Amino acid sequence: MKGVIGMDDTVNGALHAVPTGAGAHPGAGAPAGSEWRRLSPLTVRVSLLAVALFFVLPGLAGAGVTAFFGVFWPWGALILSAAALLTLSIGGGEVFRYRLTRYRVTEERMEMRSGVIARTHRSLPRDRIRTVDVAASLWARPFGLCRVTVGSGQSGDPGDELKLDLVTAEEGRRLRRELLRRSPGAPAAAGARPGDAADDAGQAGGEPVVLAALAPRWFRYGALSWGPMALGYGALAALVGIAAQIIGDFASSLFVPIGMGLYDFVMSAALVTVPSVLLGVVAFGTSVALAVHIEAWWGYRLTREPDGTLLVKRGLLNLSSVSIEERRLRGVELCEYLPLRWFGAASVAAIASGLGENEQNKGLVAKRTLSPDMPRAEAVRTAGDVLPGAGFPELARHPRAALRRRLFRAAAATVLLTAAVGAPLWLVPAVPADVAAGGTAAAAAVSALLSAPYAVGAYRGLGHGLDRRLLYLRGGMAARSTVALKREAVIGWTVTRSPLQRRAGLSTLGATVAADSGVHKARDIGHGQGLALADEAVPGLLAPFLIRD
Amino acid sequence: METREAARRATEPRLRPPRHRVQRRAIAHWTVRTLFATAAAAAPTGIAAVALALFEVVPWLVLALAAATATVAAIGLAVTAVMPAWRYRVHRWEVTDEAVYTASGWLWQEWRIAPLSRIQTVDTDRGPLQRAFGLATLTVTTASAAGPLKVDGLDAELAADLAARLSEATQAIPGDAT
Numbered sequence: 194m195k196g197v198i199g200m201d202d203t204v205n206g207a208l209h210a211v212p213t214g215a216g217a218h219p220g221a222g223a224p225a226g227s228e229w230r231r232l233s234p235l236t237v238r239v240s241l242l243a244v245a246l247f248f249v250l251p252g253l254a255g256a257g258v259t260a261f262f263g264v265f266w267p268w269g270a271l272i273l274s275a276a277a278l279l280t281l282s283i284g285g286g287e288v289f290r291y292r293l294t295r296y297r298v299t300e301e302r303m304e305m306r307s308g309v310i311a312r313t314h315r316s317l318p319r320d321r322i323r324t325v326d327v328a329a330s331l332w333a334r335p336f337g338l339c340r341v342t343v344g345s346g347q348s349g350d351p352g353d354e355l356k357l358d359l360v361t362a363e364e365g366r367r368l369r370r371e372l373l374r375r376s377p378g379a380p381a382a383a384g385a386r387p388g389d390a391a392d393d394a395g396q397a398g399g400e401p402v403v404l405a406a407l408a409p410r411w412f413r414y415g416a417l418s419w420g421p422m423a424l425g426y427g428a429l430a431a432l433v434g435i436a437a438q439i440i441g442d443f444a445s446s447l448f449v450p451i452g453m454g455l456y457d458f459v460m461s462a463a464l465v466t467v468p469s470v471l472l473g474v475v476a477f478g479t480s481v482a483l484a485v486h487i488e489a490w491w492g493y494r495l496t497r498e499p500d501g502t503l504l505v506k507r508g509l510l511n512l513s514s515v516s517i518e519e520r521r522l523r524g525v526e527l528c529e530y531l532p533l534r535w536f537g538a539a540s541v542a543a544i545a546s547g548l549g550e551n552e553q554n555k556g557l558v559a560k561r562t563l564s565p566d567m568p569r570a571e572a573v574r575t576a577g578d579v580l581p582g583a584g585f586p587e588l589a590r591h592p593r594a595a596l597r598r599r600l601f602r603a604a605a606a607t608v609l610l611t612a613a614v615g616a617p618l619w620l621v622p623a624v625p626a627d628v629a630a631g632g633t634a635a636a637a638a639v640s641a642l643l644s645a646p647y648a649v650g651a652y653r654g655l656g657h658g659l660d661r662r663l664l665y666l667r668g669g670m671a672a673r674s675t676v677a678l679k680r681e682a683v684i685g686w687t688v689t690r691s692p693l694q695r696r697a698g699l700s701t702l703g704a705t706v707a708a709d710s711g712v713h714k715a716r717d718i719g720h721g722q723g724l725a726l727a728d729e730a731v732p733g734l735l736a737p738f739l740i741r742d
Numbered sequence: 743m744e745t746r747e748a749a750r751r752a753t754e755p756r757l758r759p760p761r762h763r764v765q766r767r768a769i770a771h772w773t774v775r776t777l778f779a780t781a782a783a784a785a786p787t788g789i790a791a792v793a794l795a796l797f798e799v800v801p802w803l804v805l806a807l808a809a810a811t812a813t814v815a816a817i818g819l820a821v822t823a824v825m826p827a828w829r830y831r832v833h834r835w836e837v838t839d840e841a842v843y844t845a846s847g848w849l850w851q852e853w854r855i856a857p858l859s860r861i862q863t864v865d866t867d868r869g870p871l872q873r874a875f876g877l878a879t880l881t882v883t884t885a886s887a888a889g890p891l892k893v894d895g896l897d898a899e900l901a902a903d904l905a906a907r908l909s910e911a912t913q914a915i916p917g918d919a920t
Contacts, residue, residue, distance in 0.1 A: 546885070684884055685856035688757065692849055705856070705886035712888035721754025728755060734857055738836075738843055739755040 229295040229306075235336045236359050240287040243332055244280050252276025296357060298371055303343060305355045317355055321345040323521050323546060325372050326560070327365040329512040339365040339512075343372060373502050373516060400499065404578040405564055405571070407493040414538045414566035415486025416479040419530060420557045425482030429474060489558050490565040495575065503543065503579060505563055515560050521545045523708045524663070524678035525576045525583055526561075529569070531671045539572035540564050541579065544676060544708045561709075576677065580663070583677040588656030588667055594697040595717035596652040603644035610640040657715045657726055664704060664730045666715045676713050682706050686727050686735060690720070702727060757853055760836035760843045768833070768895025771875040772826035778871075780818025787811045824848075835880075835893045837904065839911075842882055844891050854891045860884045861912040866901045873898075880904055 252272050259269030289309045296305040304316045322345055329339040339362050344354040360368070415421050491509030498504050502516040524544040533539075541564040564575055577583045615633035618624050624632075651670040658665040664683065667675040687703035694700055694717065702723035703712040715723060728735045791807035794800060828848040836843040841857045863883045872878060878901035883890040896904070 684860040684886055685854065685888075687855075687888065688853040689847075690851050695851075703888065705884065705888045707860070707885035711886050719754075721756065724755045724757060734841060735855060737838060737840070738758055738760070738855065740758045741755045 227297055227299040229297045230364075232291055232294050232357060233336075233338050233359055233361050233364070234291065235338055235361075236291050237284070237287045239332050239336055239338060239359060241280075241284055244283050248276045248279045248283075296355070298368070303355060303372065305357070315355060317343060317345055319372065322372050323518055324560070325369045325516055327362075327369060327514045329362065329508075331510045333359050334510075334512065337362050341365050341368050343368070369514075369516060370500065373498075373500050373518065401496040401504070403494060403496050404503075405493075405495040405567075405575040407490065407565075408567070408571075411565055411567045412483065412487055412490070414533055414536065415490070416482045417533050417536070418482070418486055418566050421482035421485040421489070422478070424485045424557070425478040425480070426474075428481050429477050485557065486565070493565060495563055495579075497578075503563070507558075507565075513558075517543050517545050517561075522580065522679075523682040523706045524676055525563070525580045527572060527576055527585060527675040527677075529673045529675075531673075533566050534673060537569050538566040539569040540566045541572050541576045543579070544678065544706065544710060544713075546708045580677060580679070582660070582662045584660070585665065585675060585677065586658060586660065588658040588665055588675075589722075591652070591655040591657070591715075591717055592697075592699065592719040592722070594699055594719075595655055596649070598693070598697065598699070598717060599648035599651050600645070603641075603648035606644045607637060607640045611637040655715075655717060657718060657723075659726060659730055664726075666704065666713050668714065668716055678704060678706060678713060680730050682708075683731050686731075687712060688720075688723065704730070760834035760845050762835055764830070764833045764835070764893065764895035765877060765897050766830070767875050767897075768877060769826040769830050771872060771877055771895065772829055773822055775871060776818065776822040776825060780815060780822065783818060784811050784814040787814065830895075833893070833895060835896075837908065842891055842908070844893055846892065846894065856882060856884045856891055858908070858911050860886075861908065864905045864908040864912070866898075866905050868898060878902070882908065 252275070255272040255276075256265065256269040259265050259272065286309065290307070293309055293312070294305070294307045296303065298319075300319075302316050302318050303322065304314065306312065306314045322343055324342075324344045326342040326344070327339050328342070333339060336359075338359040340359050341357040341364075342354055343357075357368075416425070488509045488511070490507050493505075493507040496504045496506075497519070498516070501519050503519060503522070504514060504516045506512070506514045522543060522545045526542040526544055527539055528542055529539045540562065542559070543561045543563050545561065563579060564572060567575075573585050576585065611633060614636035615629070618629040618632045647670055654668055654670050654673045656665070656667040656675075659680075662680060663677045664680050665675060665677050667673070683704045684707055685705040687705065688700050689703070690700045698720050699717045700720045700723055702715040702718050704715075704727070705712045715726070718726070724735065724739060728739060787807045788811040791804050791811055794804045794807065825848055829846075832845055832848055832851055834845045839858070841855055842861070843853070843855050845851065845853050861882055862885055863881075865881045865883075867879045867881060868877070876898050878896055878898040880893040880896055880901045881890045882892075893901075
């Protein structure tokens, strides 16, 4: 929670803090279903279960251990009373929280009253609601509960949302349906353009359409996806760290002889041990990564709901469902990250407003992610289904000057790396000259061999294009992404030029979009090329400020 | 190759600068601001150098601190000498019936265009130093998270007028400008 207790949360006028005394909003009326509701009474039990697992069980175990060693008084008693105190205070807090939290959905707004010490009344106008996320955590699932997060996504402020923690799954579904249904009384889709309205009309009513569903063979990409991979190898590093500490503590005193023996053995059998250790590392990292990936994406389904939202459902233990209003969809992004790009994989993400991308705890999978890594052709098809017309055609290249800039940077990086490795070698007197020369040459060769292909890849990654409805911008080497933006969603242009770009006739063209990402850039596009692209993409906006001769 | 590129470039569109310059007084404002910033940046090492010199301890550290102060001051003064006039040449603005168009920066330059229909708020800011020069900054916020358009160095009255005009123009357009 952000903010200090005792302050009402008022964010950009989206959430109006109303004095607690004020009752129902005048004019809100009280049609059926708009009465104040409570969270699920089971909420308290879920918290108590968590408390029991985290505090009571360890407390009992601790007391048992102290009793075994005959020091139950005072240590075991202390542990037990601390656990009891924590359980009581958290449980009591939860009871109060449950009792004092009320919410309701009226024709115009969603309101929530909460707070044990300082009462807050938060209210979110319904035409500002962009997302309704339903998440059922491992704790809540046995009780059939879920957490509902309602966001308006104004400026991506994390405080700008209402969290119902927890309600029944049925209530979660009802809220999702209810809140994302365009209320008939609301000013018809403020901000929507005629084109969007036409799109919506075509989908009103009927069954959800499945745009993509999980194929188990996609899981093989999991081990190399960034998030799971980082988690997998991170877990391994933590394990090794702990093991090293334990071994370090003991080995220094007791096991030096054994350690030395082990060292000799490893050195004598390096050909066998080094590869097997490497293999073990990879196997462990891969299996953790795979497990994490499968947990996140099990049962994945992307559907277009009859109410004009895209719904992403996924999760094995922790279920998550994220819905994105299509009206707020500005474009789609095709993410082709290394190393998965080498295996022909890609994933799809939404470019939309109100997804709260600036939130700090994004979790493993960002809200805007629409698909796991899957074969590129599938990803392109899915992106095309999400945003009709997104075909990701061949894109135009940027000028050769952009390549020269990247090669120059690669050369600079090579020189710096070589200097960083070479300088200490030459400066330390103990290192013989031939070793220093060899080391420097090796550093130069390795960094050149790495940075030159990177520069070429980065240049080949640059691209731009335009078709009847969409503007395409591509960039990035390791994290290559192609964005397809609705042309009418571009709400402004920025052109930035560094001194070197001005000399090379290049500029960085930014298309500003009313989405959390803000601006999508075409880096090092030809200056005139970029202006022509911008002028064609949004006719009339740039034209008055252009000179053509 | 070179000639073909030159020929191509001639037919390509170019951006014309926005129509209006900012106030000439802005040069003086930027000069004073940069001097203040330079003084603030050089002060910690400078004060430390003087203090250490007074107590006559660690002479090499005094030398190093003095050198650091001199370097920071030299860079700051060089920027002060070059930046304000350069910035004045670049900074421009224009408001048409359809769009706001701004140019800013000096070494790194930026041109921005936002249609009036997508403007959400228009503010003017006046810091104490700006007030001393009778200047103001106009800030035009759009629905994008890319940050607002800013015109630094406008006459205070003109900025207030512009803000009022822009707010009026944007209020006339329905929708929440996204």
